[in-house]
Amino acid sequence: MTDEYAVIGNPIEHSKSPQIHAAFARQTGQDIHYGFLLGDLEEFEADVDQFVANGGRGLNVTVPFKERAFRYADTLSGRAREAGAVNTLTFSDGGVHGDNTDGAGLVRDLTCNHRFQIEGARVLLLGAGGAVRGALRPLLDERPAALVIANRTADKALSLAAASAARGAVIGCGLDDLVGREFDLIINGTAAGLAAKVPAIPDECLADGGWTYDMLYASEPTAFVSWGRAHGAVRALDGLGMLVEQAAESFLLWRGVMPETASVIAALRTA
Ligand code: ATR
Numbered sequence: 124m125t126d127e128y129a130v131i132g133n134p135i136e137h138s139k140s141p142q143i144h145a146a147f148a149r150q151t152g153q154d155i156h157y158g159f160l161l162g163d164l165e166e167f168e169a170d171v172d173q174f175v176a177n178g179g180r181g182l183n184v185t186v187p188f189k190e191r192a193f194r195y196a197d198t199l200s201g202r203a204r205e206a207g208a209v210n211t212l213t214f215s216d217g218g219v220h221g222d223n224t225d226g227a228g229l230v231r232d233l234t235c236n237h238r239f240q241i242e243g244a245r246v247l248l249l250g251a252g253g254a255v256r257g258a259l260r261p262l263l264d265e266r267p268a269a270l271v272i273a274n275r276t277a278d279k280a281l282s283l284a285a286a287s288a289a290r291g292a293v294i295g296c297g298l299d300d301l302v303g304r305e306f307d308l309i310i311n312g313t314a315a316g317l318a319a320k321v322p323a324i325p326d327e328c329l330a331d332g333g334w335t336y337d338m339l340y341a342s343e344p345t346a347f348v349s350w351g352r353a354h355g356a357v358r359a360l361d362g363l364g365m366l367v368e369q370a371a372e373s374f375l376l377w378r379g380v381m382p383e384t385a386s387v388i389a390a391l392r393t394a
Contacts, residue, residue: 124154127178128377131160131170132185139391140183143370146390147382155180155378167191175214181377182212183370189223189253196221205287206257211373222376225254226261228369229310229338229362234265236364236385239308239334241265247306248272249322250313251279251295254338258312259283263291271306273298275313275322298323305330311337311347321350329354338362364388 130140136159144157160182162170167188174182184192189208193199196209197218203209209221233239246267248255251274262270270293274280277297284295302325309329313322316339329335335351340362344352351359367388375381 126153126155126180127174128155128157128181128183129160129174129179130157130183130185131162131167131174131188133162133164133187135159135161135185138185139366140185140370142391143367143387144374146387147371147374150386151374151378151380151382153378153380162188168195171195171212175219180214181373182214183373184210184212193221195219202226202257202260205260206253208253208257210257210369211376213377222373223257224369224372224376225257225365226259227372228367229258229336229365230261230265231368231372232360232364233308233336236368236388237334237358237360239358241267241308243268244307245269245305245330246271247301247304247309247324247328249298249309249311249324250274251276251283252312252314254312256283258310258338259287259293260290262310263287263293266291267308268292269294271296271301271304273301273322273324301325301328304328305333307333309333309335309351311335311339316341316345316347319346321346326354329356331355332357334358334360336360336362338365340366363391367391 148155192209200222203223206223211222213220272280272295280295284293335356337345337347339345348359
């Protein structure tokens with residue numbers, strides 16, 4: 124019997140997840156169907172209940188429901204607990220398990236697809252919302268020389284850094300505090316790009332030979348990809364690879380097999 128999966132969000136119609144998981148299923152011979160669900164802003168939990176009652180096996184969860192999925196789950200992975208957000212729900216007789224594959228997807232894209240060595244690098248993470256919370260632990264696990272979280276509202280970055288201090292060399296600050304500092308990798312996890320803006324960071328904070336990474340993806344270069352190019356980034360990457368890699372991590376959780384991602388990223392890039 125075909126197993127049912129879907130992505131739930133609001134809005135959802137532009138999601139590429141159904142296409143990505145269909146490619147994974149074809150490639151690995153898994154008998155699944157993956158659709159999309161427009162979640163009701165008031166009745167998200169009822170929508171998930173219904174999906175489960177219809178025999179659904181798993182959901183990916185996207186904006187704006189990741190915190191609600193976190194509360195919906197009966198059990199949580201360590202990385203979901205630290206992120207305070209869930210992007211992958213698995214339904215089984217054992218109940219509802221919540222995980223978060225976003226940060227692992229980011230790290231896999233950087234280290235496996237692009238061969239960027241995070242270990243020993245000075246990394247700047249911009250923002251302090253859900254996207255950054257999800258990325259923190261997987262980034263710290265790679266043992267960067269320093270990880271600075273900088274946010275428009277400095278207090279939020281300070282508390283995030285304080286909460287992760289036991290995991291590695293991490294500090295939080297405001298965007299103004301970046302003057303005079305240099306980084307080998309700058310990751311944009313803010314929502315500024317949704318308004319075609321970039322966070323107000325100093326022009327000089329990208330080191331010679333440095334890379335930039337925007338967690339956002341769009342068919343045109345994002346505002347932060349353009350910032351990276353204009354400021355001499357060796358590579359100015361967008362979040363397409365992260366999108367496919369977080370999907371692959373979810374597929375692995377659900378089906379026990381890791382799909383090959385390069386061809387899927389390439390197909391989406393040319394589409
Ligand atoms: P998400 O869950 O997608 O990360 P969020 O929790 O709303 O979204 O967080 C959005 C992040 O983008 C925040 O860090 C926000 O900064 P503030 O905490 O100061 O609000 C950041 N952000 C949004 N617009 C921005 C802009 N124009 N410049 C800089 N940072 C911005």
